[in-house]
Each structure stands twice: as structure tokens, then as C-alpha cells.
Amino acid sequence: MKARQVLFFILGVFLMLGAAWAVFPAEGVRVGGKRLRFASYAGRVRDAKEKKVDVDSVLSALDGRFAMMGDTLDFYRQFFYENPDRIYLPDDDYTFFDPVFRAFERARRDGKTVRVAHYGDSQIELDRISSNLREALQTRFGGRGTGMFPALTNTPMASVSRSSSGGFVSYTMFGDSTTRRAGHRRYGPLAQVTGFSGTGTVSLRAQKLKSTQEHVRSFQSVSLLYGRASDDFTVTVQSDTLKPAPVTRAKDGVTWVTWTFRRPVEKATLKLAGSAEIYGVSTDGLAGVTVDNIPMRGSTGHILTRIDSTLMKASFELDGTRLVILQFGGNFVPAAGSTKAISGYMDKVREQIAYYRAVAPAAKILFIGPSDMASSTEDGRIVSYRRLPELVDSLKAVSLASGVAYWDLYRMMGGQNSMAQWVRHSPAYAGPDYVHFTTAGAKVVGETLARSFLTYYDFYDLRKTLPSAAVQQRMGR
Numbered sequence: 001m002k003a004r005q006v007l008f009f010i011l012g013v014f015l016m017l018g019a020a021w022a023v024f025p026a027e028g029v030r031v032g033g034k035r036l037r038f039a040s041y042a043g044r045v046r047d048a049k050e051k052k053v054d055v056d057s058v059l060s061a062l063d064g065r066f067a068m069m070g071d072t073l074d075f076y077r078q079f080f081y082e083n084p085d086r087i088y089l090p091d092d093d094y095t096f097f098d099p100v101f102r103a104f105e106r107a108r109r110d111g112k113t114v115r116v117a118h119y120g121d122s123q124i125e126l127d128r129i130s131s132n133l134r135e136a137l138q139t140r141f142g143g144r145g146t147g148m149f150p151a152l153t154n155t156p157m158a159s160v161s162r163s164s165s166g167g168f169v170s171y172t173m174f175g176d177s178t179t180r181r182a183g184h185r186r187y188g189p190l191a192q193v194t195g196f197s198g199t200g201t202v203s204l205r206a207q208k209l210k211s212t213q214e215h216v217r218s219f220q221s222v223s224l225l226y227g228r229a230s231d232d233f234t235v236t237v238q239s240d241t242l243k244p245a246p247v248t249r250a251k252d253g254v255t256w257v258t259w260t261f262r263r264p265v266e267k268a269t270l271k272l273a274g275s276a277e278i279y280g281v282s283t284d285g286l287a288g289v290t291v292d293n294i295p296m297r298g299s300t301g302h303i304l305t306r307i308d309s310t311l312m313k314a315s316f317e318l319d320g321t322r323l324v325i326l327q328f329g330g331n332f333v334p335a336a337g338s339t340k341a342i343s344g345y346m347d348k349v350r351e352q353i354a355y356y357r358a359v360a361p362a363a364k365i366l367f368i369g370p371s372d373m374a375s376s377t378e379d380g381r382i383v384s385y386r387r388l389p390e391l392v393d394s395l396k397a398v399s400l401a402s403g404v405a406y407w408d409l410y411r412m413m414g415g416q417n418s419m420a421q422w423v424r425h426s427p428a429y430a431g432p433d434y435v436h437f438t439t440a441g442a443k444v445v446g447e448t449l450a451r452s453f454l455t456y457y458d459f460y461d462l463r464k465t466l467p468s469a470a471v472q473q474r475m476g477r
Contacts, residue, residue, distance in 0.1 A: 053414035053421045055429065059444065062412070066451055073474040076459045080475075087366065087452050088396060088406040094459060094475065096405060100364050101460045103322040104289055108142040111287045113221075114320050115147070117189060117363075119304070120327035122297040123371065123436060127159050129327075132446025133453075134291035135213040140454060143288025144264065145219035148280040148319070151194040151202050155295065159207055159216040160283060166200020166272070173306060174296045185308040188225065188279030189315045190294055197275040204283060205267040218264035219283035225315060226276045227254045233274030239265040249318055252310055254279070256318035260286065279315060301328030302348035305355040312359040322363050324356050329370035329395055330435065336387045345391075346398045353402040365404035368449070369395040372410050372419040374434040382420045382434060389416065412448060 065083050068075045079086055080094050089096040107114040116137065118130045127146075138144060146159040152168040171182035172192045187193050206217050222237050237244060237259040244259040261268075270281070284290045315321075328349075336342050349367075356365055369392045374382045392410045399406040413422060422429040422441055429441030437445060463471055 053416075053418040055414065055418070055421045055425045058414040058418070062448065066455070072462065073471070076455075076462075077475050079455060080459075084408070084411050085448065085452055087456065088400060088408070090400050090403050090405070094456065097364055097453070097456050098460055099362075100323050101457050103320075104137070104141045104457075107320075108288050112320065113143065113284050113287065114289050114322050116289065116291040116323040116325065117294060117316075117321050117360075118291055118325040118327065119191075119294045119296065119301070120325075120368070121299050121301070121331050122295060123330055123442075124293060124327060125155065125295040125297060127157055127293045128437065128439065128442035129446040129449065130291050130293035131159060131213050131216070132443055133450045134289075135215055136447065136450035136454065137289040137291065138215040138285075140457070141289045142285065143290050144215045144285035145221070145283040145290055146206070146216045147284070147290045147292040148190060148223075148225070148282040149293075150190055150192045151196070151278045151281050153192065155297075157207075157293070159213065161205045161207060162281075163203045164200065167196055167198035167275075168200055168278075169195040171195065174299045174303060185306055186227065186277060186279075186311050187307045188227075188277075189307075189312060189319070189321070190280050190292070191296060191304065191307065192279075194278040196272060196278050199271075199273045201272070202270040202281060203267070204269070204281070206283070208266075215285075218266050219268075220264045220286050221258055221260045221282075221284045222268050222270065223256060223258040223282040223284065223319070224270065225254065225256050225279040225282070225319060227279065227311065229255065229276035230274045233276050234272070236271045237268055238271070239268040251318055252314040254311060254314040254318060256315075279311075282319070298331055299328065300332045300345070300348075301326060301352055302345070304352050309355070309359050313361075316360045316363065321360055324360050324363050324365045325368060326352065326356070326365065327368035329391060330373060333370055333373050333385050333388055333391065334375075336385070336391045338387075339390065342387065342391050342394050346394050349395065349398050350402055353399065353404055357403065366407060366453075367395065367399040367404055368407045368409055370410060371435075371437070371445075372413050372415065372417070372422075374417070374419045384416045384419065407449060407452065409445065412445075 062085055065085055081092060103114045106112070118124060118133070124130055134147065146157065149157060149160065149162070150170065152164045152170040170180065170192065171187070172179050173181065173187045174191060182193055204222070206219060208217060224235055235257065239261060242261050242265065244261055246257045246259050248255060248257045282290070332345050336345070353365065353367070370388070372384055373388060374384050376382055388410065392408065396406045396408060413419070419430055419434050423432060423434055427440050428438050429444060430437050
């Protein structure tokens with residue numbers, strides 16, 4: 001075949017492909033029960049018009065919105081009332097978190113530990129997001145250690161390794177059909193309970209991985225939360241040769257016992273005998289803030305009211321919980337097919353919020369809605385779930401009307417179709433399921449949450465030096 005003929009053949013093929021590209025239906029054609037698709041001109045035009053999110057530009061703009069310039073009170077007024085990265089507060093009350101900040105400061109001053117309980121779905125597994133918030137709070141207010149975790153669980157933690165042996169049986173109120181359920185509602189603040197009988201040990205070691213946060217690489221106290229113990233129930237704690245004496249407090253059948261070491265340690269072993277229900281083990285410092293990471297894979301967050309309220313209230317009072325974070329909604333997104341379905345879910349969210357306000361009256365509550373989430377369309381595009389913005393706005397409205405704060409993770413990421421770009425970012429900020437953050441992405445989210453929260457503390461600290469009337473006048477309240 002001559003060169004001219006080859007050229008004409010190639011040009012002819014391109015011409016036919018171009019014609020097919022121009023006229024082929026975007027939805028494809030059905031042949032023999034199958035749908036055939038071909039890249040179409042209409043599809044390319046549609047894709048070009050589709051919103052694209054530049055993640056680096058989003059994060060750069062975010063950094064700029066946290067930069068304080070000019071008049072200090074003007075910055076805070078703009079941040080609290082206009083900044084999309086702010087934590088939304090009921091009635092725009094910038095004093096909402098003041099009781100939490102006072103508790104944090106007293107803990108550091110008086111040698112006590114104040115807790116933040118971070119509940120969420122699989123988005124926070126492996127201590128993601130929680131660890132970054134913990135590190136920021138402990139850097140500012142003092143504290144060390146990983147917070148509370150179950151005595152026995154199959155879910156690993158990035159901050160502490162655990163091994164248990166002896167008469168332990170784990171019961172969890174969330175999970176699939178293979179999960180062992182208890183025959184009661186006494187699950188405790190971790191939504192899990194470990195039944196114990198006979199003898200056993202729990203060995204703890206702080207992780208020394210490169211990615212491990214600084215303040216969790218050692219701890220100076222170990223605590224145990226338990227109930228329904230037998231008369232002969234005993235627990236001892238040892239780290240190397242250190243054998244501290246326990247300090248015990250109890251309320252409404254729940255006991256919180258703490259062992260304090262003279263110096264920070266990296267490992268410890270609990271030896272138990274007798275029988276009891278173990279609700280949690282905690283590694284902490286001597287004073288400051290700790291953050292409990294409580295992931296509930298697959299949960300929409302609507303089952304927490306099933307936990308015995310008397311047990312929960314006593315636990316939160318004994319362990320010093322002053323901030324509860326509820327991060328849910330992601331697992332409901334695929335089911336959010338209508339306004340009616342979203343409304344039904346809002347009813348359940350209201351119940352959870354009311355429950356936590358009742359069992360943790362000394363704590364403030366922050367609700368974090370779902371991130372952007374995406375799925376594949378019939379023509380292969382990756383786009384956000386259609387009703388996700390409606391769900392996010394509904395969660396914010398219900399939270400604020402219920403007297404709790406709200407952080408809009410969806411819009412912090414960049415809003416519609418941002419998840420696809422977080423996946424494509426280098427390094428990847430989210431995984432190929434277009435749902436879960438990678439470690440790098442979770443770090444961005446956790447650090448942004450901490451920055452937003454601590455901005456309110458900075459203003460709280462500033463207000464101590466200013467006349468309250470002047471602040472109220474400048475802030476428009």
C-alpha cells in the first residue's frame with residue numbers, strides 16, 4: 001500500500017471517529033440488552049461546564065481566611081459571622097464554647113484531665129482527625145496520652161497498641177450481623193462493653209511510628225471505667241518496676257479508677273481478677289486535655305440513644321467530658337433519595353442531640369456533617385451525590401435549632417464535586433472509593449477543625465482584657 005493510501009486511510013478513520021463523537025448520544029445506545037457508549041461532543045461540552053475544584057486553591061484560600069490582618073475585633077467579627085470555615089454557633093453566640101475553655105484552663109492549672117469525646121463513623125477510624133485535634137489541644141492546654149479505648153477490640157489504633165488475654169468478651173452495639181451484642185443496654189461511652197470474668201491482662205504500649213503525634217508517645221496515668229463488679233474484683237497496674245496506687249471515684253454503679261506514674265511511661269500492664277463490665281481503658285497525662293476517638297463503622301449515628309442513660313451520665317461526670325463531637329451523616333448519604341427521607345433522618349438526629357444534652361449536661365456539643373462524597377454515573381462520570389447539599393444544610397439547621405454547634409466539612413473541602421479532586425490530588429487526600437480521607441487528607445481536615453476551634457479560644461482569651469460592653473458593641477451583639 002502506497003504512503004498516500006495509508007494517509008487517506010488514517011484520515012478516514014479519524015473522520016469516522018470524529019463523526020461518531022459528534023453525533024453519538026451521550027446516554028449511549030442499547031444493543032442486544034447492552035448499552036454501548038462512545039465519547040460524545042455533548043458529553044465533552046457538559047464535562048467542560050461542570051464545576052472543577054482546585055484543591056490547592058481551596059486550601060490556600062482557607063489559610064488566608066485564618067490570617068489575622070488589620071483590626072483584631074474586625075477579624076473576629078468577620079470570622080464568626082462570614083467565614084465559611086467557622087464553626088456555626090446557636091444564635092451566633094460567640095461565647096458558646098466559653099465553659100469548655102474555662103474547663104480546659106482549670107484542668108491545666110489544677111492538675112486534672114478534661115476529656116473530648118469524638119464520635120464518628122469510619123471516617124475517623126485509626127484515630128484519623130481525632131489525633132490532629134488532640135495534638136493541637138494538648139499543645140495549647142497540656143496533656144498527653146491517647147484517651148479512652150475498649151479493653152478488647154479488633155479495630156486497631158494508630159496511637160497505642162493493645163493486647164488482651166484471659167476472660168474477656170467484647171460486645172458492640174454497632175456493626176454487621178456477625179457482631180456480638182450484649183443482652184442489655186450498658187454499653188458505656190464507647191458504645192462497647194467488655195465482659196470480664198476470671199483472670200486476665202491488658203498490655204498497652206504507646207506507638208513510636210513516624211506518623212505518631214508527639215503527645216501520645218508516652219502517658220503518665222492509666223484509668224479504668226467499669227461497673228457491676230464482683231466483691232472480689234481487683235486490678236493492679238505496673239510499668240516496669242513502677243506500681244502506682246489507685247485513686248477511685250464512683251457514681252451510680254460506675255467506677256473510675258486511676259493509677260498515676262511519677263514520670264511518663266511508654267507501656268503498662270493491667271492485671272485483673274474477679275468479674276466486671278469494662279467500659280473503657282484510658283492512657284492520659286497528669287493535667288490538660290485528652291481526646292477519645294470513638295469510631296462506629298457503618299453507623300449513621302442514630303443508635304446512640306440505646307445506651308443506658310444513667311450509665312452514660314455517670315461516666316461523663318466521672319471522666320470529665322466537657323466537649324462531645326458527633327461526626328455523622330456520611331453513611332446516610334446514599335439513602336438520601338428524597339426530602340422526605342432526609343426529614344426522617346433529621347428526626348433521629350434531633351433525638352441523638354437531645355440524648356447527649358441530657359447525659360452530658362456539663363459538656364458542649366459540636367456536630368460535624370458529612371464530607372463531600374461522590375459516585376459514578378451511568379456514563380462513567382464521578383460526581384457528588386445529588387442531595388448531599390440538602391442533607392448538609394438540614395443537619396446544620398437541626399443542630400443550631402437544637403442548641404449545638406455545627407462545622408461544615410462539606411464546604412470546607414470545596415463543596416460540590418470536591419471529593420473527586422481530593423482523590424486526584426498529589427498526594428491523594430482521599431481514597432478511590434470517593435468517600436474516605438487518606439491519612440494526609442484526614443490531617444488537613446483535623447488541623448483545620450482545630451484551627452477553627454482554637455480561633456474561638458483566642459477570642460475568649462482576648463475578651464479577658466477588654467471591656468465586655470466594648471466587645472459586644474463591636475461584635476454587633
